[in-house]
Amino acid sequence: MHEYSDNTERKLIVRLFSSVGFTATFVMACIALINSDYLLSAVLFSSSSVYVLALSLHKSVEKSTSIILYNLYVLMFYLVVTGGVEGTGPIWVFIVSPVTYSIRGLKRGTYDITLFLLFIMFGFYCAEFFNIHHYNPTEFPSRIILTFIIVAMLGGFYEYSREKYNDKIIALSQKNELLATIDPLTSLPNRRYTMGKLEEFKYSLSREQTPFILILCDVDNFKK
Template sequence: MNVFESQAQAQNVDKDRRQYILSFVSYISGTVILLYGLPHLMSGNVALASLLLGTSLTFLLTVAYYHRTGDIDLACKIEAVLVVGFVLALIYHGGHENTALYWIFPFPVILFGLLGVRNALIGNTLVLLAIAVMLFTPDWIHAEYRPEETTRFFASLVIMVIAAGINDFFRERSHHKMSALQLSREQQANTDPLTRLPNRRFIDASLEPRLNQTPDEFLPLGVVMCDIDHFKQLNDQFGHQAGDDVLKEVARLFRKTLRRQDVACRTGGEEFLIFLPRTELTDVHIVAEKVRAKLANTVFPIRGTPHRVTASFGTAVCHSSGELSATVEYADEQLYNAKKAGRNRVV
């Protein structure tokens, strides 16, 4: 669960960053381009006015699409294509008195913001190749740039792309390291140090909030309360180290026996809670019985002497995200009934 939460948190941060860049390009850049396009429309420069006004309009339509659908990935891809198209069209046309090259420098940074390091490197490389062809085969374009102007501009643009790529690469790397550090701290706080199973804090801090947020992933949620039989006697007879060794072996048995989607937690000295997502009561009994039988048939070498350990199990099923606490309490009552009925059984 913690892995999912950490990934979700990182994705939310990245989504916010891309949303701000998308809004900046659409609203700020779109408005600036619009303000430059209107005078050209009034002066009769239809080609340049159409390029500027059309770009401004498509920027605004893209951000409107995002606000309507919430699809940040597609909106950023559309915006990136529009930026590239605008850059190449502006270089081809030349802009007002061949000043187009002054407006090109922001585009590498914008692509990195919209697409991420890998996709932006590919996109920027392709755009650089297209620009090189346009600038160094001047007969192919409408604009007329001076040779010394094009060479210096292109060299500066390459440096800009490299610098922006290095900056975003290490920004992403730093972000991933911080996310991994946060995940490690959360795992340590939510993990029982002896058995390496999730602890009570995991249930309160991770499982229950996740159940409330996405109940369809869990419900019906099988709940199994497990308690090792006569554990105090084992501790008194063989010592606490032997008891700790048994707990670790029981945890290892849980990991081997339970299904991949199931979660076993240590909630007390010899008490465990097992959660079985999307499992009805009949199957909860089957899983619990499988664990009980496996444990009862396992030989624990304690101080060189073979020893068998059994456990009692109480079962219940949670059908609503608001019923988890009540379901755990009922499973605990069932556990008491299992012990009262003679232990080493599933109720």
């Protein structure tokens, strides 16, 4: 998964995608049930329950993200093979690339999206070969695949730019933090750094109830 600066942010992303995934699939499952499409309704209800599972495991980020993505991939494969509602199911595959890049980052996301692309190509083949669903026009699957590739490439370019910008921000922040704690004349830790470390040291020893002694010394005319 992409390395976020704060683990809390990663958990927030998991909760967000789990909540959105559950809401969307549950609502569509209810609509399918009203329209007497019982198979699609059952699949969507199952998918929504998986998102609830991911939401309950949000503290385990890696497990939750894998559940979210693979549940999404399986659902998209089903929609490609069966055509969904009146053959519009494959249109939903376009949400895969932004969700994947948001969760996985650039490198892992590109790998997952490539596998997913092969996955849906196989799904279109199965739909035709096993007479599960016939797309009209016949060029519809190839257009979906081509458009998906374009959208994925744009998403990858955006993720690349975002990660580069984020790396620059982190590097600048670390540089400023270093400059704020180092004396420019001697390149030694300054008073701010020393007091911070002293507070950490004091807190650590107080928890262990260990006494300590602090010795201070002053060098006359040090900067002359």
